[in-house]
Amino acid sequence: MPLTSSQKKQYRTLGHNLKPVVMIADKGVTEGVDKELERALNDHELIKVKLNVxxxxxxxxxxxxxxxxxxxxxxxxxxxxxxxxxxxxxxNPKLSNLLRAT
Structure with missing residues (x-):
């Protein structure tokens, strides 16, 4: 389900202060990167990723x-x-970037 414009605005505001959880560079998306992205999305819901391309x-x-x-x-x-x-x-209220912000 797509995000509404108000949700996007709220998430952009929350994401402004986040640090990148994963960095993707020359080697591209490896198995380790996939596992870390999956874990981070499960734990935090909203994550920042740096694409060093x-x-x-x-x-x-x-x-x-x-x-x-x-x-x-x-x-x-x-x-x-x-x-x-x-x-x-x-x-998890202790890990979710959305729940910790409220």
């Missing part, structure tokens, strides 16, 4: 690939940073 077109494709593979939604992409979201049906 110079070509903007490749960054855009990589961001979409990550979202498709992990059933997540792209909230924002600015430069080499992307903010992605996936709802957890039973979030």
């Amino acid at each position: 110079n070509d903007p077109a490749i960054r855009k494709l990589l961001a979409q690939e990550l979202c498709d593979k992990h059933r997540a939604l792209l909230v924002q992409a600015i430069g080499k940073m992307v903010l992605i979201y996936r709802a957890n049906p039973k979030p």
Whole structure:
């Protein structure tokens, strides 16, 4: 289900202060990166990922690939940073970036 504009605005505000959880560089998306992304999305729901790739077109494709593979939604992409979201049906209040902010 796509995010509403008000949800995106709220998530962008929350994401502003987040540090990147995962960095993707020359080796691309490895098995370890996939596992860490899955863990981070389960724990935090809203995460920031740094795509250390110079070509903007490749960054855009990589961001979409990550979202498709992990059933997540792209909230924002600015430069080499992307903010992605996936709802957890039973979030941990101590880990979820959405619940800790409220």
